[in-house]
Amino acid sequence: MDMAHLGHVEILTPKLEESLRFFIDVLGMTQSGVEGDSVYLRAWDDYERHSLKLTAAKQPGLGHMALRARSPQALQRRVDALGGTEFALGWTDGDLCHGPAFLCRDPDGHHIELYYETQWYEPPGPLRPALKNQAQRFPARGCNVRRLDHWNGLAVDIKANREFFENYLGLRLTEQIVLDSGIEAGMWMTCTNKTYDFAYARDATGTKGRLHHVTYALNSREEVLLAADIFLENGIKIETGPHKHAIQQTFFLYVYEPGGNRVEVVNAGARLILAPDWKPIRG
Amino acid sequence: MDMAHLGHVEILTPKLEESLRFFIDVLGMTQSGVEGDSVYLRAWDDYERHSLKLTAAKQPGLGHMALRARSPQALQRRVDALGGTEFALGWTDGDLCHGPAFLCRDPDGHHIELYYETQWYEPPGPLRPALKNQAQRFPARGCNVRRLDHWNGLAVDIKANREFFENYLGLRLTEQIVLDSGIEAGMWMTCTNKTYDFAYARDATGTKGRLHHVTYALNSREEVLLAADIFLENGIKIETGPHKHAIQQTFFLYVYEPGGNRVEVVNAGARLILAPDWKPIRG
Amino acid sequence: MDMAHLGHVEILTPKLEESLRFFIDVLGMTQSGVEGDSVYLRAWDDYERHSLKLTAAKQPGLGHMALRARSPQALQRRVDALGGTEFALGWTDGDLCHGPAFLCRDPDGHHIELYYETQWYEPPGPLRPALKNQAQRFPARGCNVRRLDHWNGLAVDIKANREFFENYLGLRLTEQIVLDSGIEAGMWMTCTNKTYDFAYARDATGTKGRLHHVTYALNSREEVLLAADIFLENGIKIETGPHKHAIQQTFFLYVYEPGGNRVEVVNAGARLILAPDWKPIRG
Amino acid sequence: MDMAHLGHVEILTPKLEESLRFFIDVLGMTQSGVEGDSVYLRAWDDYERHSLKLTAAKQPGLGHMALRARSPQALQRRVDALGGTEFALGWTDGDLCHGPAFLCRDPDGHHIELYYETQWYEPPGPLRPALKNQAQRFPARGCNVRRLDHWNGLAVDIKANREFFENYLGLRLTEQIVLDSGIEAGMWMTCTNKTYDFAYARDATGTKGRLHHVTYALNSREEVLLAADIFLENGIKIETGPHKHAIQQTFFLYVYEPGGNRVEVVNAGARLILAPDWKPIRG
DSSP: OOEEEEEEEEEEESOHHHHHHIIIIISOOEEEEEETTEEEEEOTTOSBSOSEEEEEOSSOEEEEEEEEESSHHHHHHHHHHHTTSTTEEEEEOOBTTBOOEEEEEOTTOOEEEEEOOBOBOOOOGGGOOSSTTOSSOOOOBTTOOOEEEEEEEEESOHHHHHHHHHHHHOOEEEEEEEOTTSOEEEEEEESSSSSOSEEEEEOTTOOOSOEEEEEEEOSOHHHHHHHHHHHHHTTOOEEEEEEEOSSTTOEEEEEEOTTSOEEEEEEOTTOOOOOTTOOOEEO | OOEEEEEEEEEEESOHHHHHHIIIIISOOEEEEEETTEEEEEOTTOSBSOSEEEEEOSSOEEEEEEEEESSHHHHHHHHHHHTTSTTEEEEEOOBTTBOOEEEEEOTTOOEEEEEOOBOBOOOOGGGOOSSTTSSSOOOOBTTOOOEEEEEEEEESOHHHHHHHHHHHHOOEEEEEEEOTTSOEEEEEEESSSSSOSEEEEEOTTOOOSOEEEEEEEOSOHHHHHHHHHHHHHTTOOEEEEEEEOSSTTOEEEEEEOTTSOEEEEEEOTTOOOOOTTOOOEEO | OOEEEEEEEEEEESOHHHHHHIIIIISOOEEEEEETTEEEEEOTTOSBSOSEEEEEOSSOEEEEEEEEESSHHHHHHHHHHHTTSTTEEEEEOOBTTBOOEEEEEOTTOOEEEEEOOBOBOOOOGGGOOSSTTSSSOOOOBTTOOOEEEEEEEEESOHHHHHHHHHHTTOOEEEEEEEOTTSOEEEEEEESSSSSOSEEEEEOTTOOOSOEEEEEEEOSOHHHHHHHHHHHHHTTOOEEEEEEEOSSTTOEEEEEEOTTSOEEEEEEOTTOOOOOTTOOOEEO | OOEEEEEEEEEEESOHHHHHHIIIIISOOEEEEEETTEEEEEOTTOSBSOSEEEEEOSSOEEEEEEEEESSHHHHHHHHHHHTTSTTEEEEEOOBTTBOOEEEEEOTTOOEEEEEOOBOBOOOOGGGOOSSTTOSSOOOOBTTOOOEEEEEEEEESOHHHHHHHHHHHHOOEEEEEEEOTTSOEEEEEEESSSSSOSEEEEEOTTOOOSOEEEEEEEOSOHHHHHHHHHHHHHTTOOEEEEEEEOSSTTOEEEEEEOTTSOEEEEEEOTTOOOOOTTOOOEEO
16 A cells, blocks of 8 residues: 555657647646656646656657655655565656656566655646635646546566566556466556556567556546547547446547557546455456 | 527627637637627537627627528518517618528517528638538537527516517417416527527516526536536636526526626537427426 | 427337337336237327337337327328328328327338327326426436437438428438439438438348337437446347447437347437528538 | 545434335435344445445434444554543444444544444345446436445534544545634545545534435436436435535535435546645635
8 A cells, every 4th residue: 555646657759749739739738847858747637746748759658657655654665675676776866746756667667656755736827726625727628638547558478567566566456357378468456446547458469568558537428428529620530439448347538649649538437446355356 | 480590699798808708718609700899709519600799888788689580481471470560670781690680679679680591600721620510610618618599588578578479470488487466477489499599587677678698508417517617717707506497497507707798508408399289388 | 391200100029028128127118008019108208198109010120100290280281292192091090199190101111100189198196297397207217218319210212212201291301321323322301400300221132111220319428328338237239339420420329129129329419400491411 | 544435324214114215216225134123225336235224213313334444454453542542432243244343433422333344245136237347237226326425424523523533543634624713614534535435514503423414426417417306206305406515526416315314416526536645625
């Protein structure tokens, strides 16, 4: 229980300006910082300064994902657990929007930042919300994505990655796909009452460290349906959906942002996993 | 059955620029013309060039309402019926967005244009929709009002006005309020399968020709709820709602636009009146 | 404009009892009559006594569809137009739930009843609604279908059928599919402000008089999504959806009832066709 | 972090049979046990055997509330903390649907069960869901309440109760009302990512141990609106709503069940509190 939640995801784009227009104008996100080749973005209900770091690169893909710890002590416990293993990459000074982070990698090579110190978002005047319990004004622009929900990666060896996240980071498996051969082909992991904070599917190509998609939550299924209309009107390619996944029952829609990354918008209804001893569902 | 539908409403505003910002930025409407002291506005699903004429004036209130006839012949039949009565005011050349209109007034003095020739909206490139069967691109801005739904006036003598609309314009009464004293206190009239195209409530002050509100339809009740959030964020005064009226079962929300006119957004769900012999509901 | 709306559809089922359970328990309809091999069913917002006649037969398919006229005079005008043509089949005494009907057939052989006299539904005590302007209590059972929306047939020669409905019954074409060869492959017809009251698609097999599906409207897209869950839970085969048709923008879901007929539930949002001179959309 | 979530609430009713009909037929709950004067009820997404214990009594009100611990060790830690204080009441053998519980009371006298051992619900055949990751078949009956969301009590001294839950049970305050005088007048406490698992408002009458309401979550705001219709049709008194609370932004509806207890149905949209260091909002 040392990790509190998925904090942010960094994705790479060969078309920074076009990707930025997609996330701001079509998804309805807000730019909250720029540094070097990276632009920091946030959804209106994200409490931290950013939940997406968009970095110019030759190819699309994942930069890193970041998990926020529950406390400095919780962070230190995870660093201690990782110390000296092949997964530990060491401390960084942090980033524009958060404090020092311990960088590690999972068995598939995805980079993971663990951090506790962060910046709570302070909206400038025109973005101040009417209600005190909300991070930022509702934008009323594009899809109005609410908050970072999860991200989805590919991994060559699901079992090895599952065990890494369970053993070193204390995450919980809520659902998985196990083939008749006994090989694990998919995993959904959480550190919250959300049914998953990220998921991995088996990479049949044997390529390591890949991103499948990054996902933002909307307030209702009706807004996911509206998002489909908005993507269509804006010439954004819809890959599939809106549909309901049987796994985790997420109502979802996949599109491609101009930089080539798959982006998902979802609504899970009121579904939460509250049981502390939830038995992973095997599909 | 000679009248096809409510075509547009003209409202007066002492704060033209601020009213315009409200209708465009907050409601999500599109400006489609300017002439003299008037700006023409439309919702994305209105097939005609405009559904709202916003005219600078010293006081807020109703300019006129306009009903489109089913055909030139249908229009002429109504003009013939009105000709020579106290209600007839005569032909006008029409307006920026529609052809010649016959102007009349109801017993309470509200001005009414009857017209057939109109301009179908032709969206400029950036506003062209993805689907052929839609008038304009979905704006993804503010409340995204869909189409003019109805307007609501006040009248001193409801019965006289009801009879005027039934006898001279061929409209149908779908619901009404009749006091125990037998005095009619409210009426809901239609010329479509919508449950009403306009409504009048009794003006207890004895003032004539007043506007109560003008109403735009949204796609769902969820969007009416989102609209409430958007109004709150934009400092727009919410008078009442979102609620469901027992009369006509409309899910509604009343706000005041900066010029002082009450504006309503609604969703009626799938409710239609299909019966050709619908018996008016008496409340 | 002589026809008011689609009144009811008769479908045939080789499994009357199982079909009945589907329409009552899963769709949430109410039984409102029985006569011979037929059971009469209604949705809670249908104002007439029934909108579906379910008749035991060896094979599934269409019995007939029925259009209600706007008045006795309107009915007579249509009978006069049809009289002496190959399409006229003559008067019947009517049915358990409506008065005398004139029976005809379209060029593809679908049977069509035209009638005016009908029975307004009078709910027994436990089914009386709380609000006066509603036909029956909201059932809160199964999918809670609201009202008959449309039906969909197949026809070998779409053009001949379109012309029949335009010329003999005065219906309007709102959208159509015309192949590059100029052959008409689909038509959507209306006599209301609904975008269609029925539709025909081209029957590539050359078979005449076939039913594609019968459709009930739900109150919102959210309820269509709930309906998908309810069908899944009840072991009802979902053929496709929930999706949005590009044509007519209907949000829909197709299932098969136990008797073998395809049934659709839909929501059109606030979409209506108000223009009296709507130009058919050609897809 | 020792408490996992609100497990169940026991409410007292002077009209057991009528209350039962309300919870089963109108709310859509399922009876999952009977013992003595108590009936055990559950919503379709509750993973434990019950979330509501309905007990016959002379007056309506709260029997007790129960919090499930994260582990046997977590439970023991809380028992150790409470041991020897005036709040500890001692161990019980548990109940029909869960194992041994440690009973305590808060400063206002509300009875609280702390337990870990529980019964996961095992649906009988007809209630088995289509999807493996769901506890029970979606009922498609009445309001279809999804899961116990929270309960709301009254307390004479809010500050004393807040400190009790923070210090002895490790719960977190997410929002509170503090009067200008500095007196605390309301508190919202959580042990999950839900914004609250229960709330207390100040009891101005000075009466101790009172219940304000018990609350079930629905899947969407649209279903809360449907619930309002269903309550109206069933003659259930609606006290207020559907509205949105400014505090916690919950979309809610209050009714009275026949036994005299206030019951709430809500939807919070996608709102969660993910920050481990959330600063309580002061209203």
